[in-house]
Amino acid sequence: MGALGNCFVVFLLCFFSSFALAIRFHQVLWDEDQEIAMVTLGGVRDVENNQNSVEIEELARFAVDEHNREENALLEFARVVKAKEQVVAGTLHHLTLEAIDAGIKKLYEAKVWTKPWLNHKELQEFKHTGDGESASFTSADLGAKRDGHETGWRAVPTNDPVVQAAANHAVTAINNMCDCIVTLELLEIQHAKAAVE
Incomplete structure (x- = not known):
């Protein structure tokens, strides 16, 4: 060169x-x-009035299902509490969701990366909000x-x-x-x- x-x-x-x-x-x-x-490219923004839209709920269910598959867990999706999104060569959805673990409702944070033009969804991160895991490294950050x-x-x-x-x-x-x-x-x-x- x-x-x-x-x-x-x-x-x-x-x-x-x-x-x-x-x-x-x-x-x-x-x-x-x-x-x-x-949309501000790279900036995280709230998804107003759409926390419980079909698309957001499907992404939250996907996050719980993927977490269950990867961790051999038995969480049951309950509802989406809050939704944010970030444009990064697709969209990184920041979801706060409620799931039932052994009969107890708990809050979790999930990051799901989507590229609709490729029909691609990927769970980037899934964690219980009560755990001290906030300093963990993920490729998303x-x-x-x-x-x-x-x-x-x-x-x-x-x-x-x-x-x-x-x-x-x-x-x-x-x-x-x-x-x-x-x-x-x-x-x-x-x-x-x-x-x-």
Whole structure:
């Protein structure tokens, strides 16, 4: 790869880091006199009035079923208490749900990553809210937790699925914005960082 290729790779890596972790897009549409806020890329937002929508309930049931399968548990889904979502090369759904464990209702937090265009659902995290597991590492947070870490930028694994998805999304976004003859293709992620604020 020549000097021009190396410069281009450096540019893309800087763009991916900035795009995926630092830059936030916010669009506002006006519908008559009502302001409708669009999704902030990478930001977690509440799912208003939809906690008990069919889609959210299906995701919560999926989370409980996957947890039961992975942990050989017997939790029974009861209801969704709260729902938030985050746009990350798909949607990461942050669900607070109630499930019955041995006849006792308990609260759990689950993160379900969906990519509707691929018909893909994946349970990223599932934990009882009463457990002291909040400091556990999951790929969804890329190791960029506040507890025990200084604020600022930290290196994260380039092979993490969330980093890979963000990089692929960035390449797709660049290709969509550019009126170029040649389209870009992601070859390798050489370095990735996450911001802890």
